[in-house]
Amino acid sequence: MNRTIGVLAIQGDFQAHLEVLGLMGVTGREIRNSGDLEGVTHLIVPGGESTTIQKIAQFDGLWDKLVDFQGPVMGTCMGSILMARTILSPDARGWGMINLAVQRNAYGRQINSFAARGKIAFLDHEFEMVFIRAPKIIKYGDDVKPLAWLGNEVTGVISGNKMALTFHPELSGSTLVHEYFLGL
Ligand code: GLN
Secondary structure: OOOOEEEOOOOOOOOHHHHHHHHHHOOOEEOOHHHHHOOOEEEEOOOHHHHHHHOOOOOOOOOHHHOOOOOOOEEEEEEEEEEEEEOOOOOEEEEOOOOEEEEOOOOOOOOHHEEEEEEEOOOOEEEEEEOOOOEEEEEOOOEEEEEEEOOOOOEEEEEOOOOOOOOOOHOOOHHHHHHHHHHH
């Protein structure tokens, strides 16, 4: 199958995702405006500041195109926030790609950022999860399956071809999560 992997590149750690793709021999396309999405089969939404994307992506209709994107999407940290249906703190609407409610900055401020080993459903070993002003998953629908855990807390979910992770797999020096995503 011919794949074109887009990485939302308005703001945030999109470069880290492009580097992981590079390790896999895949060249990602930077998505900055709505035209860039043409022909994209898989979309990655990086970590960053969701309130910034909420403003900037409105300009040329990019926001609406993102809402309508039908292919596989992986959102990491900020990406998981934007993909959600309900965003808390402050209350906002996400793209509604996953029947999910998330609370922004739920572990505290930047200084409370941390890394810890957690479990991912498709891996038979623990995976280092980096949380940077991360959100928490508050609620998800019956059609949504948990995919990642830190202890008992769900840190990633999947629904059809949409995958939302509250941590940053792009910062763990591993291609395993991206490989799984490209297989969706
Ligand atoms: N705190 C950011 C937000 O709410 C997310 C942080 C991140 O992506 N590392 O948008």
